[in-house]
Amino acid sequence: GDLHKSLDAAVAACGAGEPTGPKCWAVVDAAAAPAQALQKVLSAGGQLGVVIVAQSGPVSQMAVLRAMEYSEVYVAAVELGAGANEVLRAAASYAGGPSVVLLAAPAAVRGDAQWTAFTYDPRREDAEGASAFQAHGTEVRKEIQAFLSRESLLTLVAKRSLPADSAEGAGEGDDLTQGLADASKTVTILYTSDTGHAEECAKAVARQCRNGGYATSAVRCGTLDSFDVGALASESLVVFCVATAGKGEFPGNGRGFWEKLNARVGDVSLAGTKYAMFGLGDSHYWGKGTEDSRINFAKPARDLDAVLEQLGGQRLIPTGYGD
Ligand SMILES: Cc1cc2nc3c(=O)[nH]c(=O)nc-3n(C[C@H](O)[C@H](O)[C@H](O)COP(=O)(O)O)c2cc1C
Known part of the structure; x- marks a missing residue:
């Protein structure tokens, strides 16, 4: 897709284009408090791609956490160099909605126990029935853990609301x-x-x-x-x-x-x-x-x-x- 000078420019360009076309990208500085702008972008949906660049710590992951709450969106947090190219390619190829990638300079997250590198790709759910969320390390910061347990709670509620007999009878022949x-x-x-x-x-x-x-x-x-x-x-x-x-x-x-x-x-x-x-x-x-x-x-x-x-x-x- 194309890289635009600002988030607004990317939104404008994307709004006019085909919803299925290549992404319109914008790069924003994490220091410029992108959460609110991002909220607007995400509720507009479409084929927008946003890269939030964090050059110095501590790196807030609130914006990407919020982004995951929208159902059809690719979200990732990754360090520059640590598989970032692969993540950006996956973000670019996601056609289900916007993509949001938090790209951190290694120095910005070095020694930060809270930093959680992850990818959230709804295609995993659709294709493999797997979890959309995958953490790349073993530590997952508590805000993200809370988000994930809420998601699985909702899934549990959905399971329990299935009529009991049909849930038990599943797979018993026709x-x-x-x-x-x-x-x-x-x-x-x-x-x-x-x-x-x-x-x-x-x-x-x-x-x-x-x-x-x-x-x-x-x-x-x-x-x-x-x-x-x-x-x-x-x-x-x-x-x-x-x-x-x-x-x-x-x-x-x-x-x-x-x-x-x-x-x-x-x-x-x-x-x-x-x-x-x-x-x-x-x-x-x-x-x-x-x-x-x-x-x-x-x-x-x-x-x-x-x-x-x-x-x-x-x-x-x-x-x-x-x-
Ligand atoms: C023109 C307008 C009138 C509203 N009136 C009420 C209201 O009388 N009571 C209320 O609780 N919320 C009111 N709201 C708030 C909306 O219900 C709330 O923003 C909601 O999230 C909108 O949902 P929607 O995006 O699905 O339409 C109003 C919002 C707008 C824009």
């Missing part, structure tokens, strides 16, 4: 019982989102479900409005990621679903449906601590949660919120 069990081993993840955060959450949940043992085709992920309200009762497990727009309103791609669901209250039972709700909002949006904030914080998620409960839906885990 008799009718097995077929029926497999048919119930699906999860539907529905989101409503104006600026992409809830969508990002939903996709992360979908990825974790696949890592946790669901077949790829058994994990469906789409907007609330793309989903037929009438089919809700026949779903065994639905995960909702619901953002807030306007003043406590559903985002644009969820309003239709919400209206239709309300029209059916009274003549639909969700007794056979397990669900989990994650609500996104901003408690500062209408003034932290105010009555307006109390009423409107993550209101659509809370409203939908209440209606699902009223219709007999079984809450799988306590409702979570992202403020």
